[in-house]
Amino acid sequence: MAAKYAHQDDNIITVIQERLDSLNKSERKVAEAILRDPTAATRYSIAALARAANVSEPTVNRFCRSFSATGFPDFKIRLAQSIATGTPYVGQNISLEDSVREFSDKIVLNTIASLEKARQALSPKALGLAIDHLIQARQINFFGMGGSAPVAMDAQHKFFRFNIPVMSYDDPLMQRMVAAGSSTGDVIVVISYTGRTREMIEIAGIARDTGATVIGITAPDSPLSRVCTIALEITDAEDTEVYMPMSSRIIHLTVIDILATGVTLKRGKDFQQHLKKIKDSLKPTRLPVD
Template sequence: MSLLDQIGERLENLNKSERKVADVILNDPKSATRMSISALANASLVSEPTVNRFCRNFETSGFPDFKIQLAQSLATGTPYVSRDVEQNDSTEEYTDKIFTSTIAAMENARKHVCMSAVEKAVDFLIQAKQISFFGLGASGPVAMDAQHKFFRFNLPVTAYDDVLMMRMVAAAAHTGDVIVAISYTGRTRDMVEIAQIARSNGATVIGLTADKSPLAASSSVCLSFPTPEDTDKYMPMTSRIVQLILLDVLATGVTLRRGVEFQAHLKKIKDSLKATRYPDLPPEA
């Protein structure tokens, strides 16, 4: 995990003075690499010993070493592959890095997910007349996966990865319809416009997207997830996993709200697959 990721991960556990230093660095890490210790202390409104103590908390020998590692964390990654992977990494190294960064992203998302937003989204879904999942690009397969989960709830459920179909569905939407708009950045112009069209027709829009993004502002409720992934430059990896987990959370919430009686319906669907599978092999003696 890069130094920047470590700072973000431990932000909530820092004391008040160290948190000020972290905020300055996270707000503009590139500028922080060019600051002297006195300049960083002044910008953070703390003393120089506090800055030194902060640096040593992150397993550096002091401020100069901290700046070197900070610069390295900004430069790491193989463009268009993954920010955690280097060009010369071995199979073992890049495999371990992908697993480790994904686990870290899931843990980070777990800590920051807004429970009231989850509750509100489940409220909308449980009352929906029909549900549509929208996803463009890498979010398209995530929308399709959501359809596989939610069709079990005895509701009309569809998924779209075509922008023209999304626009038409949004234009035909009514009060009681729920559209789940999935976008990591929340900056895709088409998706934002589609959310606005849907809401203008009375539909509810649940955004799975970045906090404070244009799509978040255009949604009825937003489930945001912090993942340090620049999808403008790298392949989307951890962001898709977090999206899938949040959709599992929503599907579970809807299932529990339906009550114990609904489990018989779910069992009937699962039992329908038994005839399509070979029986389990007996355990070896």
């Protein structure tokens, strides 16, 4: 079967290069068209790639499946994940020689690929439990440090609409005091990509000891994940210890959107009027559309 040819986590560009001589004539045309410019290939439609390789669209689909992809869209996601040369302290898939078009494409494509990987990894059961706790919370506090601080602030902006007291904190001393003052019925959401920040782990433990529910948005099986009441575990290849956080931040913002949407849906139709009133309050602040 197709799965014997390549593993989902393999670098697809390397695998194509290694298998080039073993491909039949038509498949080799597809491979060579991709290897000529992998970044451009991620922008192709299946018809465009077929034209570039001078083969039929079914041939392109067969080629993709032979590399363990479910089809051309899945293959493009894996191809985008493989375009990763890396410039330290900038972006994991960015090269110093990249043009504006190249590095902007890489950032967008890597974000799309990372979001798809996160979609597959997120547990609907854990999301459902987190939403249940949030909707019943007496108060909600979002904690984030460094690159996670803006995510916590975004969460406060989303959740204040729900008639639940909500705050965000990025200062570890304030986080520690808020955690210590929490009690049963309070929910604290801690956001950390690595899940290995010592202060965040200690603060989550303090909150758990008070009886608060601690929801972690963090790395799988990390020290922070293990101390949380509920862990929303995110898988992403971005190494934020070397590179500037990019896709990981977008993934965390997306998880906040999922939680906010879940709370909205749980509130039911009667709550829509409340949200409409808040939205309508902004109308006088905006110029009319031409």
